[in-house]
Amino acid sequence: MSDTHTEDHIYIVGAGHAGGELAFALRQQGYAGPLTIVGDESHLPYQRPPLSKAYLKGECEATSLYLRQLAAYEKANISLVLSRRVERIDRANKKLVFDDGREVTYSKLALATGGRARRMTINDAARAERTSNFRYLRNIDDVMAIRARFEAGQRLVVIGGGYVGLEVAASAIARGVKVTVLEALPRVLARVTAPQMSQFYEKVHRDAGVDLRTNIEVTGLEFNAAGDAVTAVHCTGGVVIPADFVVVGIGLLPNTEVAQAAGLDVDNGIVVNEYAVTSDPDIVAAGDCTNHPSVFCGRRIRLESVPNAVEQARVAAASLAGKPKAYDSVPWFWSDQYDLKLQMTGLSQGYDQFVLRGSMENKSFAAFYLKQGRLIAVDAVNRAQEFMVAKRMVVACKPFDPAVLADESVPLKTLAGPVQAAAPQA
Amino acid sequence: MSIRLSVVDRNGGEHEVETAPEGSLMETLRELDYGVSAICGGMCSCATCHVYIAPEWLAKLPDRQSDEGDLLAELQFRQDNSRLSCQIQLQQEHDGLRLTLAPEE
Numbered sequence: 001m002s003d004t005h006t007e008d009h010i011y012i013v014g015a016g017h018a019g020g021e022l023a024f025a026l027r028q029q030g031y032a033g034p035l036t037i038v039g040d041e042s043h044l045p046y047q048r049p050p051l052s053k054a055y056l057k058g059e060c061e062a063t064s065l066y067l068r069q070l071a072a073y074e075k076a077n078i079s080l081v082l083s084r085r086v087e088r089i090d091r092a093n094k095k096l097v098f099d100d101g102r103e104v105t106y107s108k109l110a111l112a113t114g115g116r117a118r119r120m121t122i123n124d125a126a127r128a129e130r131t132s133n134f135r136y137l138r139n140i141d142d143v144m145a146i147r148a149r150f151e152a153g154q155r156l157v158v159i160g161g162g163y164v165g166l167e168v169a170a171s172a173i174a175r176g177v178k179v180t181v182l183e184a185l186p187r188v189l190a191r192v193t194a195p196q197m198s199q200f201y202e203k204v205h206r207d208a209g210v211d212l213r214t215n216i217e218v219t220g221l222e223f224n225a226a227g228d229a230v231t232a233v234h235c236t237g238g239v240v241i242p243a244d245f246v247v248v249g250i251g252l253l254p255n256t257e258v259a260q261a262a263g264l265d266v267d268n269g270i271v272v273n274e275y276a277v278t279s280d281p282d283i284v285a286a287g288d289c290t291n292h293p294s295v296f297c298g299r300r301i302r303l304e305s306v307p308n309a310v311e312q313a314r315v316a317a318a319s320l321a322g323k324p325k326a327y328d329s330v331p332w333f334w335s336d337q338y339d340l341k342l343q344m345t346g347l348s349q350g351y352d353q354f355v356l357r358g359s360m361e362n363k364s365f366a367a368f369y370l371k372q373g374r375l376i377a378v379d380a381v382n383r384a385q386e387f388m389v390a391k392r393m394v395v396a397c398k399p400f401d402p403a404v405l406a407d408e409s410v411p412l413k414t415l416a417g418p419v420q421a422a423a424p425q426a
Numbered sequence: 427m428s429i430r431l432s433v434v435d436r437n438g439g440e441h442e443v444e445t446a447p448e449g450s451l452m453e454t455l456r457e458l459d460y461g462v463s464a465i466c467g468g469m470c471s472c473a474t475c476h477v478y479i480a481p482e483w484l485a486k487l488p489d490r491q492s493d494e495g496d497l498l499a500e501l502q503f504r505q506d507n508s509r510l511s512c513q514i515q516l517q518q519e520h521d522g523l524r525l526t527l528a529p530e531e
Contacts, residue, residue, distance in 0.1 A: 310465050343471055
């Protein structure tokens with residue numbers, strides 16, 4: 001092989017939250033060379049969390065979802081190639097092949113490919129996807145289509161009782177839509193939270209007027225005579241639910257195919273080390289698409305979360321800039337439904353004790369998850385201050401006395417220890 | 427008509443920033459290459475858009491709501507003049523506002 005010296009040009013594949021953050025972080029880390037983000041949507045990198053909340057309710061415009069406006073990219077000299085998919089990575093020649101056949105040469109590469117909505121596997125799903133009133137929810141265009149149907153009295157069937165499905169339900173109820181939520185498992189949020197939390201959210205939704213059904217599987221869809229619209233959802237037990245439109249939120253699949261085809265290690269996500277570097281030292285990855293080691297959890301995890309996307313993107317940028325720093329963040333998440341501000345820190349999987357502090361009835365509480373006595377996660381509802389304290393408690397990974405955690409006469413902050421003294425300000 | 431803000435970055439550098447008096451202060455600050463990360467996008471959930479407001483401007487801003495105060499209360503770098511910039515809607519009368527970006531936690 002010839003010793004070809006290629007000019008520096010860092011490409012970022014994926015124009016989501018991680019991709020956008022990575023580009024600006026690279027500039028902050030001092031990389032001044034050519035830098036291009038390639039994204040398959042027509043939009044500048046934008047925030048997805050409001051898609052199932054404020055944006056769905058029509059409370060904000062698409063441009064206010066953008067992480068930064070176009071002028072910021074121009075000023076930072078970050079090029080954008082939008083509405084373009086990367087079809088292939090040719091690692092031997094360090095080339096990217098776009099879906100229009102164009103090829104470019106990279107010096108270093110960042111994969112921030114995110115994920116896509118998991119599709120239904122029932123026979124009728126493929127046909128339904130060609131209609132106008134059946135949508136998955138992942139991007140701005142999906143929400144534009146869904147919210148156009150948010151009219152009082154319209155009948156919406158939400159398939160999937162995860163955070164996306166429940167947030168869609170809450171947003172729809174606020175607009176006077178008649179909502180049915182169908183969850184195949186015995187409870188909503190089953191994979192991410194305790195039965196007590198599931199029960200709480202089920203009650204909140206039912207009290208708001210949602211027809212929420214669990215333990216019910218979708219078996220088929222009914223179409224109108226022209227075949228261009230879904231008219232009903234068929235479920236186990238012969239249940240038929242008429243629908244004016246259907247929204248499906250049954251999870252996310254990481255976009256790893258291009259990485260896998262290029263021979264990178266992939267295992268439920270693109271495998272990266274603590275510096276966000278893949279099995280190819282010239283390629284980093286960040287965000288929902290990565291399988292990364294978590295110092296906090298003591299195992300490899302893949303997260304679907306904005307804080308992870310942002311913080312891992314900065315770690316990836318530092319690696320590309322030759323200033324590696326290890327990723328050691330504790331996962332955290334949030335979900336807004338109705339008047340409930342839910343903030344979560346840590347991962348509750350594997351807990352053996354659930355401790356409630358406060359009152360579910362009053363919609364103000366914190367739920368503590370312990371494993372062998374040690375605190376591993378906290379869900380806080382309408383308790384922002386305790387959430388901030390809980391973040392510090394979870395980081396400490398220490399044992400706590402359940403009776404004291406539940407005792408509201410003991411301020412949580414006395415358990416966590418004081419906030420570190422602030423550094424002197426100039 | 428646009429307004430001008432005086433922003434001190436985390437290294438002490440002073441910047442004059444011209445912006446439209448609409449949206450939140452956070453939305454203006456996140457456009458800057460030295461700006462705020464604003465991870466939650468303005469939901470008052472993360473406290474990553476923390477700023478210090480110049481004392482003479484504090485009284486001219488709307489009061490903190492409870493969520494904002496709750497989040498600020500537990501920040502390592504909290505000061506009496508701390509605010510979350512996502513909770514401040516920019517208006518014409520904010521022309522001249524002076525602020526300093528708080529260190530990242």
